[in-house]
Amino acid sequence: MASQMNSTTNNISGSLNTLDSNAPHNLSTKDDSYDPEFEALITAMLNRLGENPNRDGLQRTPLRVAKALDFLTSGYTLSVDEVVNDALFDDPCEEMVIVKDIEFYSLCEHHMLPFFGKTHIGYIPSGKIIGLSKLARVTDVFARRLQVQERLTNQIADALINILDPLGVAVVTEASHFCMMMRGVQKQNSSTIASAMRGNFRSDARTRQEFMNLIRR
Numbered sequence: 001m002a003s004q005m006n007s008t009t010n011n012i013s014g015s016l017n018t019l020d021s022n023a024p025h026n027l028s029t030k031d032d033s034y035d036p037e038f039e040a041l042i043t044a045m046l047n048r049l050g051e052n053p054n055r056d057g058l059q060r061t062p063l064r065v066a067k068a069l070d071f072l073t074s075g076y077t078l079s080v081d082e083v084v085n086d087a088l089f090d091d092p093c094e095e096m097v098i099v100k101d102i103e104f105y106s107l108c109e110h111h112m113l114p115f116f117g118k119t120h121i122g123y124i125p126s127g128k129i130i131g132l133s134k135l136a137r138v139t140d141v142f143a144r145r146l147q148v149q150e151r152l153t154n155q156i157a158d159a160l161i162n163i164l165d166p167l168g169v170a171v172v173t174e175a176s177h178f179c180m181m182m183r184g185v186q187k188q189n190s191s192t193i194a195s196a197m198r199g200n201f202r203s204d205a206r207t208r209q210e211f212m213n214l215i216r217r
């Protein structure tokens with residue numbers, strides 16, 4: 001668990017550095033800003049919550065929140081074609097390919113609170129295969145938006161159908177939702193599973209079962 005948290009932190013700071021270099025200002029000094037309009041909204045929110053945005057610990061919070069939210073919704077500015085970047089290869093293989101336990105972090109569109117978990121993706125090629133790491137990149141394109149888990153699952157499946165034109169695609173997501181864990185019913189141990197089956201995985205129960213057996217191992 002600890003190593004997972006570390007790699008996530010590295011990931012986020014790495015991408016924020018990229019955002020920094022595109023920002024109009026150098027952020028090295030305390031008074032610089034990132035997106036004044038966005039930061040003003042966050043300052044207003046802090047006031048609304050009864051906080052004092054001028055106290056020491058909160059001085060750069062609007063800037064940090066603005067950058068974090070831009071990163072967490074960066075999927076809006078990405079396309080599947082862009083992240084796949086031609087990592088498609090001709091191959092006659094027609095056996096099932098599975099990548100399981102791809103971690104993802106998203107925001108529920110109803111509360112703007114995180115939901116996070118794992119995606120399992122399987123496909124049966126029909127002439128074309130995809131670089132395996134690209135399955136994780138495609139997941140992030142759709143996870144880094146305001147989402148519902150059902151739509152996220154279907155969007156990943158449909159994107160793979162579009163780019164690979166395979167015999168079938170299966171996507172299963174398992175997630176925990178902060179809006180259920182921290183508020184509302186406050187159920188910390190529930191997890192939500194969604195699936196999207198296309199092609200063979202939908203029409204052939206044995207293919208679907210083989211996939212389900214393999215991801216549960």
Ligand code: ZN
Nearest residue numbers: 108110111179
């Ligand atoms: Zn929610």
